[in-house]
Amino acid sequence: MANPEQFNVLSETHDSTIILRPQGEVDLNCAPALREHICDVQQHKPEKLIIDLADVPYMDSSGVATLVEAMQTARRSGGQLILCCMQAKVMSIFEIARLDTVFTIVPDKETAMQ
Amino acid sequence: MADQHREPDVRLELFSQSRFLSGARALVGNIAQRLGFSEIECGQISLAVDEALCNIIKHGYQQRSDGRIWISIWANHDEPSEIKVVIDDQAEQVDLEAIKSRDLADIRPGGLGVHIMREIMDEVLFEKREKQGMRLTMRKQVQPADRSAQVGRAGNVTSLKRESESENG
Numbered sequence: 001m002a003n004p005e006q007f008n009v010l011s012e013t014h015d016s017t018i019i020l021r022p023q024g025e026v027d028l029n030c031a032p033a034l035r036e037h038i039c040d041v042q043q044h045k046p047e048k049l050i051i052d053l054a055d056v057p058y059m060d061s062s063g064v065a066t067l068v069e070a071m072q073t074a075r076r077s078g079g080q081l082i083l084c085c086m087q088a089k090v091m092s093i094f095e096i097a098r099l100d101t102v103f104t105i106v107p108d109k110e111t112a113m114q
Numbered sequence: 115m116a117d118q119h120r121e122p123d124v125r126l127e128l129f130s131q132s133r134f135l136s137g138a139r140a141l142v143g144n145i146a147q148r149l150g151f152s153e154i155e156c157g158q159i160s161l162a163v164d165e166a167l168c169n170i171i172k173h174g175y176q177q178r179s180d181g182r183i184w185i186s187i188w189a190n191h192d193e194p195s196e197i198k199v200v201i202d203d204q205a206e207q208v209d210l211e212a213i214k215s216r217d218l219a220d221i222r223p224g225g226l227g228v229h230i231m232r233e234i235m236d237e238v239l240f241e242k243r244e245k246q247g248m249r250l251t252m253r254k255q256v257q258p259a260d261r262s263a264q265v266g267r268a269g270n271v272t273s274l275k276r277e278s279e280s281e282n283g
Contacts, residue, residue: 029136089157
């Protein structure tokens, strides 16, 4: 899954909300592709950017760094970044890095959309 | 420390390319699972190794793709079971004092690798190799609760132990 050819990011727009759904493992190999997608959508300064992590079975600190950068960009532009549908293994790295309370993390997409 | 006197159970050599990270993670995670670590711990041990490899690729070899990395793994089945991973490279040597976890209150991208490794593993030791490069040794033992949670996989652990004993004569 760490092959960039197997890594993909789906995108949906609902009014001023953009939902990105990365598909695959986010490690040093694939984090640049995720960063590129996030930077593209953040150029439009969405009010709310939701990253749906349902299809991300693994993330290392490269992926976390990408999301920290996205969160800081969102805050600077007055927007909101929400992470949803995080798998337990992925949540584990956020807990280890003490970032689980820094990000807005919700269990499902419906809650994120509210 | 019986493993100090025997060859590693598994040895993997790879180039300093991030496309090989997933393969290294899968190997380490599989060995950890057979030792009786919980599913979450297997993922965390793979993560610790992944972070170590990322640091070597990014900082040691400065993203050069032709650097060599050697991963040696000891799967110790004595009670309590333990995984030991030694990662050697030929990259630029680093001042050991400079290798430390950063302040987590400083929310910024990057710099989490060493903290993650130290948080997950029981022991994390960085050393300079004699002539060139660095060596990282990491160990983690299975906690009693983990083994009891592995009742369904006990057969795997036992059979692996028997294979190991057979190989060692």
